[in-house]
Amino acid sequence: MTLNDTTATLLQEAAEWRLLGLLFECPGQNWYVQVRALAQEAADPLLRSAAETALDEASEGDYHSIFGPGGPAPAREVSYHESIQLGYLISELTTYYAAFAYQPVTEEALDHVSVEVGFIGYLRLKEAYAVASGELEAAQEARDAASRFMNDHLSCFAQPLANSLAESGVAYLAAAGSALLARVGPPRTLPVIQSLAPASECVDSTFDCGIA
Numbered sequence: 001m002t003l004n005d006t007t008a009t010l011l012q013e014a015a016e017w018r019l020l021g022l023l024f025e026c027p028g029q030n031w032y033v034q035v036r037a038l039a040q041e042a043a044d045p046l047l048r049s050a051a052e053t054a055l056d057e058a059s060e061g062d063y064h065s066i067f068g069p070g071g072p073a074p075a076r077e078v079s080y081h082e083s084i085q086l087g088y089l090i091s092e093l094t095t096y097y098a099a100f101a102y103q104p105v106t107e108e109a110l111d112h113v114s115v116e117v118g119f120i121g122y123l124r125l126k127e128a129y130a131v132a133s134g135e136l137e138a139a140q141e142a143r144d145a146a147s148r149f150m151n152d153h154l155s156c157f158a159q160p161l162a163n164s165l166a167e168s169g170v171a172y173l174a175a176a177g178s179a180l181l182a183r184v185g186p187p188r189t190l191p192v193i194q195s196l197a198p199a200s201e202c203v204d205s206t207f208d209c210g211i212a
Contacts, residue, residue: 010128015041017121020183023050023176024075024114025106026067027058046182050175057172066168073164073173077111080157096149100126100142113161116154117180120146150184159186 019038025031032055039051067075078086093110097103102122104115123146130139158181165177 007128007132010124014121014124021114021118026063027060047179050172054172062170075113077157154184155187158184
C-alpha cells in the first residue's frame with residue numbers, strides 16, 4: 001500500500017498522540033523502549049523534549065507522588081467535574097470506545113488521561129487506514145469523533161491538569177501537560193453527554209462504526 005501525504009501525516013499524528021499517552025502512563029516494563037522509539041518519530045519539539053527528559057527522569061515513585069491519591073495532579077477526568085456522576089461518565093466513555101473497538105491494555109480507569117489521549121491516537125490511526133483504503137466516509141467519522149471527544153472530554157481538564165503539572169517539579173510531566181494543552185486547548189463548552197450509536201449497530205468489522 002502506497003502512503004500518500006495525508007496518510008503519512010495522520011500516521012505521524014497517531015504516533016505523537018500515542019507517545020503523549022505513554023508519558024501519562026506509569027513507567028514500567030517496556031515503557032522506556034516504547035518512549036524512546038516513538039520519540040524518534042515525533043516532529044513536535046515540545047513533545048520530543050518531554051520524551052527525552054522522561055527517559056532520564058521518569059520513575060514510578062515520582063509518577064505516583066504526582067498522580068496518586070493526595071497527589072497534586074489528578075489524572076482522571078471525573079476529578080475535574082462538579083456535576084457529572086462517575087457512572088454516567090464511564091458509560092459515555094465506554095460507548096465511545098466500543099463504537100471504534102478501542103480496547104486499551106491498561107490497569108487505569110477509562111477516564112484516565114493516558115487512556116483518553118491514547119484514544120485520540122487510535123482514532124488518528126483508524127483515519128489513516130481509512131484514507132489509505134479510500135474509505136473517505138469512514139475517515140471523516142474518525143476525524144469527527146476525535147474532534148468531539150477532545151471538546152467534550154480532554155479539553156475539560158487539559159488546562160487545570162497542565163497547570164498542576166507545571167508546579168509538580170517533574171519536568172517531563174510538566175512538558176507533557178503543556179503538549180496536551182497545546183493540542184486540545186482550554187475548555188470551549190460545558191461538558192455535554194451526547195447520544196451515541198450503540199456498538200451493536202456497527203456493521204463494518206474492518207473499521208467499525210462512528211459516533212452517531
